[in-house]
Amino acid sequence: MSGEDVWPPHAPQRRPKTLLELFQFYSDYLKPIYAYMQTRNVMASELLVEVNAAFDHLSRLWVYNEPEAHVVAKVYSHLKRACLDIFKLRLVETTDNYKKLCRLDVSLVDNGRYKGAMISAHMDIERLATLARSGEGDVRQDDHAAVRAFDLWEPVFLKCAEFDEQFYAHPAVYWSDAEIERKKRKGLKIAFGLGFLASLAATATVALISLLVSTLA
Amino acid sequence: MRSKLRAVLEKATGESVQQLREMSISDRRNMLDARGQQMTIVSRKPVIGRGSVLTDRLVSHEVVEAQLAEALRK
Numbered sequence: 449m450s451g452e453d454v455w456p457p458h459a460p461q462r463r464p465k466t467l468l469e470l471f472q473f474y475s476d477y478l479k480p481i482y483a484y485m486q487t488r489n490v491m492a493s494e495l496l497v498e499v500n501a502a503f504d505h506l507s508r509l510w511v512y513n514e515p516e517a518h519v520v521a522k523v524y525s526h527l528k529r530a531c532l533d534i535f536k537l538r539l540v541e542t543t544d545n546y547k548k549l550c551r552l553d554v555s556l557v558d559n560g561r562y563k564g565a566m567i568s569a570h571m572d573i574e575r576l577a578t579l580a581r582s583g584e585g586d587v588r589q590d591d592h593a594a595v596r597a598f599d600l601w602e603p604v605f606l607k608c609a610e611f612d613e614q615f616y617a618h619p620a621v622y623w624s625d626a627e628i629e630r631k632k633r634k635g636l637k638i639a640f641g642l643g644f645l646a647s648l649a650a651t652a653t654v655a656l657i658s659l660l661v662s663t664l665a
Numbered sequence: 666m667r668s669k670l671r672a673v674l675e676k677a678t679g680e681s682v683q684q685l686r687e688m689s690i691s692d693r694r695n696m697l698d699a700r701g702q703q704m705t706i707v708s709r710k711p712v713i714g715r716g717s718v719l720t721d722r723l724v725s726h727e728v729v730e731a732q733l734a735e736a737l738r739k
Contacts, residue, residue, distance in 0.1 A: 480674055480685040486693050487678050489702050494714030496706070533713040540712055602670055609673045 462595065463524060463587075467509075470520050470527075477598075478527050481534050488541075495533045502526035528597065532584060535601035539577055542608035545616040546570050553628055557620040566615045573611060576604045 464470040482499075485491060505522040508514045546566070554563050580600035587596070615621075671682050678685060688696075697704065 475686055480671075480682050482690070483680075483685040483688065483693055484674050484678055486690070486697065486704070489697065490705050490707055492709045492713060493706050494709060497714065536713045537709060540709060602667075606669055606673055609677065 464520055465517065467516060467520060470523055473524065474527060478531055481531060485534055485537065492533065492537055495530055495537070498526045498530040498533060502530070528595070532597055532601060535580075535605050538605050538608045539573070542573065542611050542616075543570075545612055549615060549621065552621065554621065557618065562615070562618065562620070566611075569607070569611050569615065573604060573607045576600075576607060580604050 464473050482495075485495070502523045505519055505526065509516060509519040549566060554566070557563070558565075580597070580603075583600050584597040674685065675681055680688075694704070
């Protein structure tokens with residue numbers, strides 16, 4: 449692994465064994481992605497519960513004199529789950545965006561290339577997420593060089609960010625959105641006009657019939 | 666991979682990873698509040714939260730063989 453690929457240089461890429469390693473993991477890995485979630489203004493209660501649970505286990509080191517190794521393992525399991533939750537929240541956000549895009553008429557964007565590329569990119573995300581979901585419980589490597597769950601979920605996170613940038617933030621999407629609104633308004637106007645004409649015709653027919661009846665009588 | 670994750674975080678937040686690490690959570694909350702960005706608390710169960718990490722799963726023949734080899738080495 450080259451130096452560039454290691455972020456940050458002193459981050460422990462394995463399960464922490466001591467309090468120092470635990471806090472290094474928190475500061476180096478969880479804190480930046482948690483801060484990222486904070487800036488998105490939507491926080492999941494499940495994520496807050498994980499962090500609270502981690503704090504409770506941490507307090508037991510001093511309050512109940514629980515062994516450090518046990519406390520570190522417990523805290524780490526909650527913090528690791530919090531990291532995985534953040535990756536999954538990002539996936540949920542992108543999936544919601546994809547569903548919104550599917551409701552739009554994007555068949556003409558980029559001469560038809562946009563829609564195919566969008567579906568293909570989302571299928572790629574689904575494939576990686578399925579792989580990550582099925583392999584996230586494998587902790588056999590966590591004591592060695594890497595945390596497998598993070599190695600599996602990080603590409604999903606990156607693909608989601610790429611998808612939103614390429615497709616959800618595409619300038620033509622707003623045009624499509626506006627076009628659909630325009631078509632909806634046009635449809636409503638036509639329906640209102642037809643309804644008005646039908647009511648006029650019905651009124652005229654009733655008036656004509658009543659005139660005929662009164663004339664015959 | 667790590668550098669790519671860092672780049673995404675920095676681009677999305679407009680801050681360096683070092684800044685993201687250094688600012689306390691309450692300070693960041695205050696900063697966002699001052700900008701008028703109110704945080705919304707939502708629930709995303711069962712996608713995340715307790716029990717969302719799959720542990721019981723079908724394992725392939727290769728994984729079983731690898732686990733056996735590991736156990737025999739010990």
